[in-house]
Amino acid sequence: MKDVIRSNGIEIKKIISQQIVLRSSGNSEFNGVVNKALKLLPPSDNLRIVTNDNFILAKMSFDQWNLVFKKDIEQKKFHKLCDTFNKSSSILATNLTDSQIFFQVGGENATMILNKLTHFDFREKSFKPLTAAQTLLARIDCSIFNLDNVILLSCGRSFSDYLEDRLIDAVNL
């Protein structure tokens, strides 16, 4: 975790979290495999998030779930978990730990400052806690996770320097 900026009522940290993208039809086999491995029942509604002490599991489209690790686990255990999912031929589990960068955003001005970069409606009535969204932020594709009192942004690793610069710029200007 790296502190990006803390100013003007916003605090941003950059995080590299272990992450797996799961593709499946969401059938009972998938639910069973995931529940057994994570002690979490995958959400069935699009853009809903379920969490426990170890994982954040968000349904990002009709056949895609993003699994984010709250705490890093050993590489061997991590790969073993991937293998567990991949044993089922109806599931594709891809390690995206090196592929996505997260920015944890909090503070009283968080959404106002993020609205310098995105049209996205952060009001609670439109973006409820424990829901996710995929939208443009500073003109790049991002996922946004609303986790109670903190917002988690993720973007492709190759864009992360650009997005970090834009976030700092938005806070400072």
Place this chain on the structure above:
Amino acid sequence: MSDLNLTDNKFIQFHQKIGFKFDGVKYYGYKGDTIASALLRNNIKLIGRSFKYHRPRGFYTCGIEEPNALVQIISEYSEPNTRATIKKIYEGMEIESQNRWPSLETDIGSINNMFSPVFPAGFYYKTFMGPHKNFWKKIYEPIIRKAAGLGKPPKEFKAVSTHLYHNVDITIVGGGLNGLIAAKSLIDTKFSVLLIDFDDRLGGILNNSSKVQSVNNQTPMDWISETVKEIENSKNIKILRNTLVTTYNYINHLIAIEDKFVGSRPLKDKVNSTLHKIRTDQVILSNGHIERFLSFQNNDLPGIMLCSSFEKYMCRYGVIPSKETVVFSNNSNSESLVFSLIKKGFKPKAYIDSRSGENIEPDLFDLIRKNDIPLYTNSQIKGAYGNKKLQKILVEDSSGGVNEIKTDFLCLSGGINPDVHLFTQSKGLLDWDEKDLTYKPAQAFQPTITLGSASGQFDFNAINKEINEKLVVFGIKPVQIKLELNTSHKFKIEKLWEVLPQKQTIWSKSFIDLQNDVTTKDIRQAISEGFDRIEHLKRYTTNSMGTDQGKISSINALGIVSDLLDKKVNEVGTTIYRPPYAPLSFAAIAGRNSYEYYDPERKSPIHNWHISNGAVFEDVGQWKRPWYFPINKDETMNDAVQRESKNVRENAGVLDGSTLGKIEIKGKDALAFMNLIYTNSFSKMKPGTSRYALMLGEDGMVKDDGIICKISDEHFIATTTTGGAATVLGCMEEYAQTEWPNLNVYMNSITEQYATFNISGPKTRNIIEKVFPEVNFSNEAFPFMTFQFHEYEDTPIRILRASFTGEMGYEIYVPSNQALKIWEKIISFGKEFGLKPYGTETMHLLRAEKGYIIVGQDTDGSITPLDLGLDWMIGKSKKDFLGKRSLIRSDTVRKDRKQLVGILPTNKNEKLEEGQHIILDKEIKTPTPMLGHITSCYQSPTLGHNFALAVIKNGQSLIGTKAFASTPELKTIEVEIVEPIFYDKENTKLAS
């Protein structure tokens, strides 16, 4: 300082003197002054020259509707076309007048006025036709552009602007009396509300005139102060001051521009303006009204101003533009000015009204009589005269006699219009009100509510009823505002659009559009020429097409046209007001998406290493890729590329290929899916092997290429071109979801998960064996086009034996977080073998020598695999694949299609260039049949001369023949058409 100050004014800080320069002369104003109010305070009335005739012009209004007073702000990146009537002054501000030479007082361009008979309406379309077509481009246009126009765009500046998005329930546009009442009624409700006002002081007409004496038994100022405080303290309402709503888009989307440095010099590197983009459920338009002018001879002279503007200068800015003004009106709106003037002790020199005495408001009539003001009823101004300023007017009285009045100022009122620009932008419909002689909002197209004068409701006594009726949808408590007025509560008007002159002269003109110099004569002429539709007439005459969009005059034009055509105004119709309401700077529109953030940048995991090692980058899509690595600042790209490519052929080189697209494909039906997506057949491929593959569009044309690694029949990894990564994944998803939903297959992008390093050259094996000592790289253990997974210091990596250079090579796929560590090891271990990094330009040269294509460079969307000589890549026994059917169309199988060939200059010292046409004749005649063009061309250090790839008609059968490459100088270079492989045709290097 002049004696024009009204120092009892509460808005201007008379204790804070501000120095500024106008046309190089220093003047003083006060904190709170606009440029216009400050200059008027200094008795400056001439502010600019008109667009076409360069006539002297003064301040006509006191707000955003101003057509004349446009100035260049030298101290702000030389910002042009700034309205002096709204821009606040600050210490050290430098302002210049526009469109004049050599000076504002003496402008050579004013000679245009003498030639006005040759500049009638539509002269653009009638003149400048001959004697030759080049005259327009070379003579007329440059002269016209120099002579006419507005300010000069700044050449070098870097304005800083941000965007800010809002999502709210209700947006109130205009913080005047109605806007404040509406906002107050919404305090602490469930709605999130934005209240937007252009001024830094809310209150609108309460601040700008003497119309209202008290609100709820408080002075207007006290009521505003208390109300604004309540709104500011509420949790659900946010106020945006100094913010102008310029655009009302579809689905209640508003755009507003906020000036962040009102009354102070913009700071470098600080945000000068914020562009607010507002998505709202409901819009309340309470943005007031605009006063109209009247047309008569020389109605443009400096010293002529609208009544409400004159009053605003007095009430809002504490300056009286003249102590002895004449007032001319046809409606009740002038009453307030007369009241204000008398209250301040500057009674008008005369009051002229086109209405009869009994139609003038009794209170106004009494006021004029009681103060012994000369009154002209049933009278009209026939003309105004003076040299660069108003000196006298001629008044035709009720008996028909003409009276001369000497005066330096004239206040005009031709009626008022609801400010319907935003309403019409929202596609709301207007209806003509025959009583008030104006268009009023009739039917909203979006969830829009209009309030007060913006809705055409000009009766102060009806405010409560209107607000309570229209805001009932929000479930608010009924509002009860008590107003005491100094003037009559109702609006009355009598029709008058234009006063015809006593006599016509060349100099004297009756203007209908001050900014574009359109006269009433132009309107008549256009109609006589058949342009009787209002939209045609507008374009032919340019009426209301200026940056002010004819805010004070467009309705007058409609009135004149309706009279000329003997039609009702409603039948004539109205033109559509277009966004923006007032000009926006490009800097504001661009926001931060400019300069360093012009385009989002993608970086490879080892980008910083490339920077440290002096790489010069090229943009490939949004990626920054090392183009070449110069060894010092004097080495040119050509020299660097020659050196790098020679080193790869003789020793070894390493390329950062991380930007290549990578897709993981898995599922029970992955094999069937891959066989359908690509032309190749993967059925007989063994796990652990890979294959170069082509993807076609449905039209049979090459769409992308890459290497497919087969892990098992249910699991593949595909690479794509850098630019095609998203397209290929999108295409795979689309076909999987829509065409072949029966297939159980999923795919994920792993482009950014893995860095890719391409090592190639004769010494590659020596290097890679040192980096990965546990791996057996012998030909037997690791043959060409196979791949293996390994662990490297607990990092899972994949090594693929493949090459894009023609040399023996490997591609190493490493998790991005470990990429730098492994790259540095490769560089370090490779040092003793002469390993050097190389960039994309060298990669292009090396692959072209080997005859490898680049999709998008050697193909252009019209090339099939057969055209490229890649028919061996088509799985002929496959039942189907994407694009298969199109490959047997008559057009795709014809012999004379453009096909890939190699090109060599006969004289090896000749240089070829990409894009050159290949022709058969040495002489270039017109027309010359073109065979095709060069797609890739390089100077090869290995061959010792230039070579090229080209696509030419029937190319494969022309191999061995002579042709010519044409040059831009219409010369030709003799070339030979050859096979498109120039290096290691036998593939001995690849398999070494």
